[in-house]
Structure formats: C-alpha cells, structure tokens
Amino acid sequence: MSRTPYVGGNWKMNLHGDEALALAQSLASVTAMSGPADVVICPAFMYLSSVGDVLAKAGSLIKLGAQDFYAQPNGAFTGEVSLSMLRDVGVSVVLVGHSERRHVLGEPDTLINEKTLAALEADMEVILCVGETLEQRKAGKTDAINWGQTGYGLAGVTADQMTRVTIAYEPVWAIGTGMTATPGDAQNAHQAIRAFVQFGLFNESIAQSMRIMYGGSAKPANAGDLIAQPDVDGFLVGGASLVSDDFAAIVAATQEN
Numbered sequence: 001m002s003r004t005p006y007v008g009g010n011w012k013m014n015l016h017g018d019e020a021l022a023l024a025q026s027l028a029s030v031t032a033m034s035g036p037a038d039v040v041i042c043p044a045f046m047y048l049s050s051v052g053d054v055l056a057k058a059g060s061l062i063k064l065g066a067q068d069f070y071a072q073p074n075g076a077f078t079g080e081v082s083l084s085m086l087r088d089v090g091v092s093v094v095l096v097g098h099s100e101r102r103h104v105l106g107e108p109d110t111l112i113n114e115k116t117l118a119a120l121e122a123d124m125e126v127i128l129c130v131g132e133t134l135e136q137r138k139a140g141k142t143d144a145i146n147w148g149q150t151g152y153g154l155a156g157v158t159a160d161q162m163t164r165v166t167i168a169y170e171p172v173w174a175i176g177t178g179m180t181a182t183p184g185d186a187q188n189a190h191q192a193i194r195a196f197v198q199f200g201l202f203n204e205s206i207a208q209s210m211r212i213m214y215g216g217s218a219k220p221a222n223a224g225d226l227i228a229q230p231d232v233d234g235f236l237v238g239g240a241s242l243v244s245d246d247f248a249a250i251v252a253a254t255q256e257n
Contacts, residue, residue, distance in 0.1 A: 005037040005227065005254035006166055006211050006234035008127060009241030010067060010095065013044060020047040021054055026244035028058035037234070037254045040065040040093045040127075041241065045081055052090035065093035065127070068101060071111075071118040083122040093125040095236075097153055099170045099215075103133070109152035116153050120161045127236065128153045129215065130193070131170035134177070146189060147196045154201055162206050167193055168236040170215035175238070181216045183225045183232075190214070190231035220246050223253035 015023060020043050031039055042065035043051045052064045070080035086094070096119065097112040112128075119126045130149035132142045150167065157165065169189050174181040190212045198207030214226055215236035226232050234254055240246040 003209065003211050003233045006213055007037055007039050007247075007251045007254060008065065008093075008095075008168070008213065008234075008236045009039075009041040009247055010098070010236060010238055011041065011043050011241060012067065012100070012238065014242055015043065015047070017047060017050065020044070020051055023242065023244060024051045024054040024062075025058065027247060028055055028060035028062060030244055030248040031060075031062065031251050037251050039063065039251060042067045042093075042095060048086070048091060049089040056090070063093050063125075064090045065095065066091045067095050067098070069094055069115065069119070071114045083119060083124060087122065087124070091124070093127065094119050095127050095129065095168075097129045097149065099129060099131055099172045099175065102129075103172065109149065112149075112153050113155050116165075117156055120157060120164060123164075125164045125166070127166045127168050127213065129168045129170050129236070131172050131215070134173035134179075137171070137173050142189060143192045143196075146193050147200065150193055150196055151201065154197075159202060159206060162202060162210060166211045166213060167197075168213040168215045169193060170236070174216040180222075183222075183229050186214050186216065186226055186232055187229035190229070194231055218250055220249035220253065223250045224256060227254050227256075 040063040055062050066086045069083050070077055074082055096115045101107045116126055130146050132145040136145050171181045194207050198204050211233035213234045213236045214232050218235040218237050219240050235250055
C-alpha cells in the first residue's frame with residue numbers, strides 16, 4: 001500500500017523569536033517544491049502563533065505542531081497549555097510520548113494514553129512516539145517495549161480515530177549517543193509495530209494505512225536509505241530540522257523512493 005510520506009521537525013527547546021521566524025520562512029520556501037510529502041514543524045510554545053502567521057502568509061502547506069499539552073480542557077493547572085489554546089493559534093498536530101517526555105520528564109504510559117485520547121477527542125492529529133532504551137535493546141526487549149508502548153498509547157482509540165494517528169519510532173539508544181540504527185534496524189522495528197497494530201489492536205487495513213515515522217537522528221546522509229525501507233514512511237527530525245537546507249533535503253529524500 002502506498003502511504004504519503006510524513007516529515008516532522010521537532011525544534012525542542014531551541015531557537016528564540018527571530019530565529020524561529022527566519023527558519024519558518026526559509027522552510028516555507030525551500031519545501032514548497034518538495035512534492036506531496038506531509039510536513040509539520042513543532043516550535044516552542046511561545047512562538048507557535050508567530051510561526052503559524054509566517055506559514056500562513058507564505059501560503060505554505062506546512063502544518064503547525066505542538067511538542068506537548070495538558071490533557072484537561074481548562075482549569076487551575078499553572079504553567080500548562082490546553083488543546084483548545086493550541087487550536088486557537090493554528091496548531092493541528094501534537095506530539096505525544098516523545099522519548100524526552102518519557103525518560104527525562106518521567107511521563108508514564110497512563111498519562112501518554114490520556115493525552116492521546118484527549119487530543120483525538122479535540123480533533124487533533126497525533127504523532128505517538130515509542131522506542132526502546134539501550135538497556136532494553138541489549139536485553140532483547142525491543143519489540144516488547146514498542147508493542148507495550150503502542151498498546152498503552154492506543155488503548156481506547158477507535159478505528160475511525162486511527163486515521164489521525166501516526167507512530168514515530170524513536171530508538172532512544174541511537175539518539176545523541178554516537179550509535180547508529182541501520183536501515184535494517186529501523187525496518188525490523190517498524191515492521192513489528194505494524195504487525196502488532198494489525199494482529200494485536202486493529203486490522204490489516206488500519207495497519208497498512210497507518211504511517212510510521214523514524215525518529216533516530218535522521219539526517220540528509222541517511223534519509224534516502226531509511227525511507228527506501230518498506231515500512232519507513234517518513235521522519236521525526238530533531239537537530240537537522242534546525243537547519244533549513246538539511247530539513248529540506250530530508251523532505252526531498254522521501255520523494256525519491
């Protein structure tokens with residue numbers, strides 16, 4: 001089954017105002033001729049509105065995404081941001097369960113599921129991140145961890161809602177460690193996740209139409225080999241998304257296979 005490639009840029013806690021706007025303007029320009037890939041960028045909260053304005057004025061098809069949110073609709077939750085607030089500034093995509101939210105900030109599977117359900121109920125598109133640590137990989141638990149995180153994350157999600165869910169596989173052991181996941185590593189993990197969605201959660205139609213992004217330090221140099229794998233449908237890009245030409249090259253690589 002042919003799936004439209006999907007590339008996301010997660011800017012994390014990087015870039016200040018002028019830098020964020022300049023990068024958004026550049027990306028709107030350099031990705032305009034990259035073909036039919038879906039593209040989303042996720043700036044820091046305080047720049048979402050202004051980055052969204054830049055994209056809108058440029059007539060860009062790049063979607064505006066948020067790195068996180070709070071699952072409750074409103075109330076006394078100091079320092080948090082609701083889905084309706086994000087929608088109000090043009091956000092249509094949210095990341096859920098990113099490895100840094102799991103392993104640095106300690107978000108458990110139960111909270112990640114709560115966020116997934118809340119985002120889908122709010123008509124947002126969800127990129128659900130899953131992936132194993134180095135210790136888990138060494139213990140031979142790669143598939144078990146990915147299946148567990150996928151199953152918990154999607155608990156209670158309906159078949160209809162799955163049209164707005166993308167999985168992002170993040171091999172935590174290959175992010176900022178100097179270790180590299182091969183295209184075969186990525187393919188094996190993606191294939192196992194897709195099989196779990198088919199046989200353990202939903203059905204073949206949903207599994208085959210669902211996109212699985214690769215989120216393990218994607219760069220222009222490895223994007224072509226990775227996207228050539230049959231179950232790799234795109235990339236969730238960290239550091240390379242902060243360099244306009246690098247990000248555009250990764251987007252372009254998805255059109256060459």
